[in-house]
Amino acid sequence: MARGRGRWLLPTRLLNVCLAALCRGGSLAVAESVLVDAIRLGLPPDVVTYNTLLAAHCRAAGLEAGLAVMGRMREAGVEPDAVTYNSLIAGAARRGLPIHALDLFDEMLRAGIVPDSWSYNPLMHCLFRSGHPEDAYRVFADMAEKGIAPCDTTYNTLLNGMFRAGYAMNAYRMFRYLQRAGLPVSIVTYNTMINGLCRSGKVGYARMVLRELGRTDHAPNAVTYTAVMKCCFRYGRFEQGLDTFLSLLDRGYVSDVYPYCTVISALVKKGRLGEANTYCDLMIQNGSRLDSVCYNTLIHLRCQEGKLDDAFELVSMMEDGGLESDEYTFAILVNGLCKLGHIEAAEKQLFYMEMKGMQSNVVAYNCLVDALCKFQEVDAAIRLLQCMKLKDDFTYTSLVHGLCRVGRYHMASKFLRICLREGNNVLASAKRAVIAGLRSSGCDDTS
Structure with a gap:
C-alpha cells in the first residue's frame, strides 16, 4: 500500500501544479476538465487539488461556488482543512458577508480544525469593512488568547480597520506600540499609517511618520508619496503637495x-x-x-x-x-460646451450619451439645466428637467434661481414644493429668492 501511495504521489503533485497554473490564468473550465480526466484515469485528487479549485471558484464566482466545491470534496472522501476554510472565509469577506464569514469560522472550530492567522485576517477585515469594529477587536483578542501569532497582515488589517472606523489616534497608538515592542513594521504598515492619517486629516502626524520612514531601511514608494500628495491637496496645502510630487519625480517613483x-x-x-x-x-x-x-x-x-x-x-x-467614454467624460464635455455658450452642441452630447445608455448622468444634465437658466431659456430647462430620470438638489436650485431671474416667482415656488416633496432640498439662497420675489410681487402668503 505504501508503494501504491508513492506511485501516485508525483502524478498528483503534477496534477495540482497544472490546476494551479490553469486557475491563475482564469481557465477554470479547462481546470475542471483536467480534474475529470484525472479521476477517470484513476488518479486520486487530494486536499490540495480541491483547495486550488475552491479558491479559484471563490474569486471568480463568489462564496456559493466555493461551497459547492467543498461539497464535491466531501463526496470524494477528502476532508477540508484550514486552507479550505481560510479560502471560504476570504470569499465571504470579499463579498462583504460578515455573518457567513463568522458561521464558517465557527464551523471550522466545531470540526476540530485549528485556525491560523490567515483564518483571522480576512474575518477581521470583513467585520471592519461591514461596520462592526467591536466584533473585529474581539476576533483579534480571541487570536491572542489562543496563542496564535499575528503576522504583518494581521497588524496592517487592524490598523486599516481602525482608520476606517474613525479611530485614527487609536491606530497611531497601536503603531507606536508595534515599534516599541519590536514587532514587524513593513513598508505596507507605513503606507497604511500615512494613508490613514491623511484620510483622517492628521496631516502633521502623516508627515512625521513619513520622515521616520526616511530614517528606516524601508524605501518610500509611489504609494507613500501619492497618499501624502493627495492629502496635501485635499486640505489646502497645495505647495506641500506639489513638493511631494516633485520628490516623486526626483526619486524616479512615478511609474x-x-x-x-x-x-x-x-x-x-x-x-x-x-x-x-x-x-x-x-x-x-x-x-x-x-x-x-x-x-x-x-x-x-x-x-x-x-x-x-x-x-x-x-x-x-x-x-x-x-477605451469607452464614460459618465465623467460626457459631464466634462457638456460643462465645457455650456460655459462657452454652445447650448445646441451640449444638447447633442446629451443625446449621444443617451444613445450609449447613460440616461442617469445627473451631473451632465445639471450643467445644461444651469446653462439654459443663465441664458434665460427657462422653459427649455423645465422641459429638460421633466425628461430627467434622476434629479438632485442642484437641479432644482438652478431652475428655481433661473425662474426667479425672469420674474416667474409663482412657478419657482411650485418647483420648490415639488423638490421638497421628492425628498430633495435647495440652497437657502434659492428659498430666499423665491420668498423675496413673491413678496415684491404683492403675494403675502409665502408659507
Missing part, C-alpha cells in the same frame, strides 16, 4: 499615470493651466499608458482652457485606443 493625474487635477482647480499642461506633456513623453481617468483629466484641462477641438480630439484618441 504610472495616477500621480500625474492627481497633480494635474489640482493645478487645473487652482487655475494654473500652464503648469498642468507641462506635466501633461511630461506624462506623455514618459510613455505612460493613458487610462480613462487620465484621458478625462486631460479633456477637463482642455475644456478649462476653452480648447474644445483639442478636447474632442482626445475623446477620439481615447475611443480609438479601445
Whole structure:
C-alpha cells in the first residue's frame, strides 16, 4: 500500500501544479476538465487539488461556488482543512458577508480544525469593512488568547480597520506600540499609517511618520508619496503637495499615470493651466499608458482652457485606443460646451450619451439645466428637467434661481414644493429668492 501511495504521489503533485497554473490564468473550465480526466484515469485528487479549485471558484464566482466545491470534496472522501476554510472565509469577506464569514469560522472550530492567522485576517477585515469594529477587536483578542501569532497582515488589517472606523489616534497608538515592542513594521504598515492619517486629516502626524520612514531601511514608494500628495491637496496645502510630487519625480517613483493625474487635477482647480499642461506633456513623453481617468483629466484641462477641438480630439484618441467614454467624460464635455455658450452642441452630447445608455448622468444634465437658466431659456430647462430620470438638489436650485431671474416667482415656488416633496432640498439662497420675489410681487402668503 505504501508503494501504491508513492506511485501516485508525483502524478498528483503534477496534477495540482497544472490546476494551479490553469486557475491563475482564469481557465477554470479547462481546470475542471483536467480534474475529470484525472479521476477517470484513476488518479486520486487530494486536499490540495480541491483547495486550488475552491479558491479559484471563490474569486471568480463568489462564496456559493466555493461551497459547492467543498461539497464535491466531501463526496470524494477528502476532508477540508484550514486552507479550505481560510479560502471560504476570504470569499465571504470579499463579498462583504460578515455573518457567513463568522458561521464558517465557527464551523471550522466545531470540526476540530485549528485556525491560523490567515483564518483571522480576512474575518477581521470583513467585520471592519461591514461596520462592526467591536466584533473585529474581539476576533483579534480571541487570536491572542489562543496563542496564535499575528503576522504583518494581521497588524496592517487592524490598523486599516481602525482608520476606517474613525479611530485614527487609536491606530497611531497601536503603531507606536508595534515599534516599541519590536514587532514587524513593513513598508505596507507605513503606507497604511500615512494613508490613514491623511484620510483622517492628521496631516502633521502623516508627515512625521513619513520622515521616520526616511530614517528606516524601508524605501518610500509611489504609494507613500501619492497618499501624502493627495492629502496635501485635499486640505489646502497645495505647495506641500506639489513638493511631494516633485520628490516623486526626483526619486524616479512615478511609474504610472495616477500621480500625474492627481497633480494635474489640482493645478487645473487652482487655475494654473500652464503648469498642468507641462506635466501633461511630461506624462506623455514618459510613455505612460493613458487610462480613462487620465484621458478625462486631460479633456477637463482642455475644456478649462476653452480648447474644445483639442478636447474632442482626445475623446477620439481615447475611443480609438479601445477605451469607452464614460459618465465623467460626457459631464466634462457638456460643462465645457455650456460655459462657452454652445447650448445646441451640449444638447447633442446629451443625446449621444443617451444613445450609449447613460440616461442617469445627473451631473451632465445639471450643467445644461444651469446653462439654459443663465441664458434665460427657462422653459427649455423645465422641459429638460421633466425628461430627467434622476434629479438632485442642484437641479432644482438652478431652475428655481433661473425662474426667479425672469420674474416667474409663482412657478419657482411650485418647483420648490415639488423638490421638497421628492425628498430633495435647495440652497437657502434659492428659498430666499423665491420668498423675496413673491413678496415684491404683492403675494403675502409665502408659507
